[in-house]
Amino acid sequence: xxxxxxxxxxEYLERVRTRSFLILTLLVPGIMTVVMMLPAxxxxxxEKTQRLVVVTSTPQFGEMVRQRFLSASxxxxxxxxxxxxxxxxxxxxxxxxxxxxxxxxxxxxxxxLRDKVTSQAIDGYLWLSDEAIASGKVTWASxxxxxxxxxxxxxxxxxxxxxxxxxxxxGLNTDQAERLLKPVKVEAVRLERGRExxxxxxxxxxxxxxxxxxxxxxxxLYGISVMRSVLEEKNSRILEVLLSSATSTxxxxxxxxxxxxxxxxxxxxxxxxxxxxxLPAMAMQPSFSELQIPLGVLLAFAIFFLLGYLLYSTMYxxxxxxxxxxxxxxxxxxxxxxxxxxxVFMLAPVVRSPDAPLVxxxxxxxxxxxxxxxxRIVVQTPPLWQIALCLALLIATIAGLLVLCARIxxxxxxxxxxxxxLPEILKWVKYxxx
Amino acid sequence: xxSTRPPALPSSSTQHSGAGGTVQLTSVRKCxxxxxxxxxxxxxxxxxxxYGLLGPNGAGKTSTLRMIIGIIVPDSGQISVxxxxxxxAHKDRFGYLPEERGLYxxxxxxxxxxxxxxLKGLSSxxxxxxxxxxxxxFELSAWTGKKVEELSKGMQQKVQFxxxxxxxxxxxxxxxxxxxxxxxxxVVLKDVLLELAKSGKTxxxxxxxxxxxxxxxxxxxxxxxxxxxxxGDLSQIKAGYGKCNVQIKYxxxxxxxxxxxxxxxxxxxxxxxxxxxxxxxxxxELLKLxxxxxxxxxxxxxxxxxxxxxxxxxxxxxxxxxxxxQPTVKSNA
Numbered sequence: 001x002x003x004x005x006x007x008x009x010x011e012y013l014e015r016v017r018t019r020s021f022l023i024l025t026l027l028v029p030g031i032m033t034v035v036m037m038l039p040a041x042x043x044x045x046x047e048k049t050q051r052l053v054v055v056t057s058t059p060q061f062g063e064m065v066r067q068r069f070l071s072a073s074x075x076x077x078x079x080x081x082x083x084x085x086x087x088x089x090x091x092x093x094x095x096x097x098x099x100x101x102x103x104x105x106x107x108x109x110x111x112x113l114r115d116k117v118t119s120q121a122i123d124g125y126l127w128l129s130d131e132a133i134a135s136g137k138v139t140w141a142s143x144x145x146x147x148x149x150x151x152x153x154x155x156x157x158x159x160x161x162x163x164x165x166x167x168x169x170x171g172l173n174t175d176q177a178e179r180l181l182k183p184v185k186v187e188a189v190r191l192e193r194g195r196e197x198x199x200x201x202x203x204x205x206x207x208x209x210x211x212x213x214x215x216x217x218x219x220x221l222y223g224i225s226v227m228r229s230v231l232e233e234k235n236s237r238i239l240e241v242l243l244s245s246a247t248s249t250x251x252x253x254x255x256x257x258x259x260x261x262x263x264x265x266x267x268x269x270x271x272x273x274x275x276x277x278x279l280p281a282m283a284m285q286p287s288f289s290e291l292q293i294p295l296g297v298l299l300a301f302a303i304f305f306l307l308g309y310l311l312y313s314t315m316y317x318x319x320x321x322x323x324x325x326x327x328x329x330x331x332x333x334x335x336x337x338x339x340x341x342x343x344v345f346m347l348a349p350v351v352r353s354p355d356a357p358l359v360x361x362x363x364x365x366x367x368x369x370x371x372x373x374x375x376r377i378v379v380q381t382p383p384l385w386q387i388a389l390c391l392a393l394l395i396a397t398i399a400g401l402l403v404l405c406a407r408i409x410x411x412x413x414x415x416x417x418x419x420x421x422l423p424e425i426l427k428w429v430k431y432x433x434x
Numbered sequence: 435x436x437s438t439r440p441p442a443l444p445s446s447s448t449q450h451s452g453a454g455g456t457v458q459l460t461s462v463r464k465c466x467x468x469x470x471x472x473x474x475x476x477x478x479x480x481x482x483x484x485y486g487l488l489g490p491n492g493a494g495k496t497s498t499l500r501m502i503i504g505i506i507v508p509d510s511g512q513i514s515v516x517x518x519x520x521x522x523a524h525k526d527r528f529g530y531l532p533e534e535r536g537l538y539x540x541x542x543x544x545x546x547x548x549x550x551x552x553l554k555g556l557s558s559x560x561x562x563x564x565x566x567x568x569x570x571x572f573e574l575s576a577w578t579g580k581k582v583e584e585l586s587k588g589m590q591q592k593v594q595f596x597x598x599x600x601x602x603x604x605x606x607x608x609x610x611x612x613x614x615x616x617x618x619x620x621v622v623l624k625d626v627l628l629e630l631a632k633s634g635k636t637x638x639x640x641x642x643x644x645x646x647x648x649x650x651x652x653x654x655x656x657x658x659x660x661x662x663x664x665x666g667d668l669s670q671i672k673a674g675y676g677k678c679n680v681q682i683k684y685x686x687x688x689x690x691x692x693x694x695x696x697x698x699x700x701x702x703x704x705x706x707x708x709x710x711x712x713x714x715x716x717x718x719e720l721l722k723l724x725x726x727x728x729x730x731x732x733x734x735x736x737x738x739x740x741x742x743x744x745x746x747x748x749x750x751x752x753x754x755x756x757x758x759x760q761p762t763v764k765s766n767a
Contacts, residue, residue: 006552014540237536241597243505244530245553247522410505 003246007254015262025266029273055102056128062101068157105129117143208375212344215308218263223316226259227329230320248410252402256313300377307394308370312336314401321409339367354379364390366397455480456605456636457502462511464497471497473660479638484631486651487640494660495640499607503528526555529603533610535590539583543593554601568596587614608639612646644741656744663747672737680709681734687727696720
């Protein structure tokens with residue numbers, strides 16, 4: 001145990017003290033921030049006050065449209081579900097729109113407005129002539145077609161107004177019309193052991209994607225580092241010195257746990273940075289504040305991340321033990337990345353039907369389990385025995401691979417310059433039992 | 435020539451004879467695939483001795499050392515150390531110096547030494563104390579804060595050596611300890627080895643430098659093609675060969691060297707010739723013959739050098755051996 005601890009400490013300190021660790025630890029949150037901020041920034045950049053003209057033969061109707069459009073932000077129950085793109089448009093409508101009502105729906109006026117749009121005097125006009133309303137097809141003309149969100153927003157507003165108008169034309173007062181038109185909102189509720197929790201599917205999927213991304217990054221960053229250090233030890237004969245003091249299993253275990261601790265440290269730092277800087281900003285976004293991750297899922301995340309990371313690192317270590325140069329190792333890297341990529345491909349069907357027999361058994365396969373079983377837990381907690389079996393298989397695979405790898409590693413010191421073929425490796429594994 | 439050789443230790447050799455010694459190999463065999471690296475090797479190393487494992491490249495020296503410290507396992511045969519069958523628990527009582535440098539390049543010297551010592555069971559406090567004093571001795575004190583890769587090859591070799599002895603092991607196993615050292619460092623290392631042996635440590639080293647072994651070792655084992663060609667106390671081995679060598683420094687007619695009745699073989703070193711006498715030859719007769727044609731400035735009867743013994747021992751069985759050993763290789767494959 002003492003030896004394992006000493007190796008863990010060495011591997012940990014060696015990596016944490018490097019400049020690249022520091023740079024990476026600070027750079028990734030920076031890049032992430034830019035990546036997350038940039039689209040929002042770009043979206044708001046082009047936005048200035050939009051000058052619109054509503055053309056209608058009845059000024060009252062135009063005024064209603066104007067009112068509705070400008071006060072759309074308070075009108076929450078109407079089209080919230082419809083398209084998230086309208087969020088931006090709804091935020092501060094008074095600042096972003098100035099709307100004039102034009103009570104002259106003639107072709108001549110239309111030509112004038114067209115010219116105004118072209119000369120950028122106005123940004124667009126809404127053609128609401130009586131004929132257009134009667135035919136159910138109104139025209140929204142603007143310079144660019146980018147305002148897709150605005151279009152659906154507009155159409156929702158117009159529909160609402162027209163519905164009111166038609167109802168009041170049939171003798172209903174505003175209250176009655178309001179009651180009749182009250183929309184039904186579908187609320188997603190997740191049932192878990194009799195308890196209800198809010199939250200749509202989008203948030204759940206996000207949790208899984210975050211897991212996959214973190215796992216993928218950690219594996220790629222530190223798995224290769226494990227492989228490289230195994231190769232270095234083999235090639236520099238430090239392995240011989242170490243083997244004269246400790247067993248190869250101790251060395252391998254210490255190395256993997258040490259590197260594992262480095263990965264966890266890095267992610268912990270990122271989480272803390274995210275907590276300090278990003279959470280206050282995120283809390284303001286309604287879709288994020290809804291994202292309440294239950295404790296069980298957090299625990300599952302920690303366990304499956306750690307085990308997945310150990311599994312893939314062990315695979316990298318095994319590659320390092322088999323090969324003699326880094327190029328060779330990189331060719332074999334394929335075998336590590338493929339299961340990871342495959343499990344990402346399988347993610348969608350798993351989230352859709354987490355109970356399907358094929359999904360259940362695929363999520364038990366140790367190489368897919370870190371992603372798939374975790375996804376199942378997030379979407380719908382599977383039976384406890386399945387989780388237990390999955391964890392047992394995963395841990396057994398890691399332990400088995402570790403022993404196998406340690407054996408190959410030990411024998412590996414005797415060969416230089418040639419990659420062993422499969423029968424040779426099997427022979428070593430059998431031989432190294434002693 | 436053999437002036438720096440430590441006094442032989444006749445007392446210890448009688449004391450421990452039959453006790454098995456610090457290291458005992460019995461019929462050890464090791465193959466890598468079809469290649470037999472060590473073949474039926476038996477040897478016994480007594481405590482407090484410097485034991486040299488000699489032989490040409492590829493003779494099986496490194497494999498033998500690796501088996502003794504338990505890095506690799508013999509295919510057959512027995513290895514016992516400190517009177518017991520080799521097991522994991524013995525590891526802390528060994529110190530090992532590999533042939534090529536085996537250090538983490540990015541680690542600082544002092545930290546590296548601490549790691550190695552702690553892996554051998556030393557407390558960090560004790561390890562630090564000892565590392566400091568060893569570094570002082572090898573004039574490395576100014577370098578303890580530097581990374582290993584910043585050191586010269588010879589300095590790395592010193593660090594490696596300190597790492598091997600820091601935990602005060604009873605058995606120190608060294609693979610080619612002198613390779614890459616400058617003459618001054620060689621002397622320092624040699625002195626340290628002698629001192630360690632005097633304090634009761636057993637030292638096993640491999641080398642293909644016969645000079646070095648001749649100066650330093652009490653006992654030797656000559657290996658060739660994985661087999662022991664000669665094993666035992668150096669003084670006894672030499673005595674067994676008798677005083678059948680003559681060193682001659684001459685000027686003039688060299689025809690006396692061709693006299694096959696007296697001269698079995700000779701080796702011309704430029705400044706002098708070393709002559710191996712034919713069996714039953716008389717040195718007086720050679721002196722007469724040589725002085726008849728040439729002017730002699732030196733004529734000395736002496737023991738054969740280890741190099742000659744080695745060449746002699748290797749060349750004789752080498753003729754017959756491959757014929758015997760190769761069929762066994764094939765049958766075992």
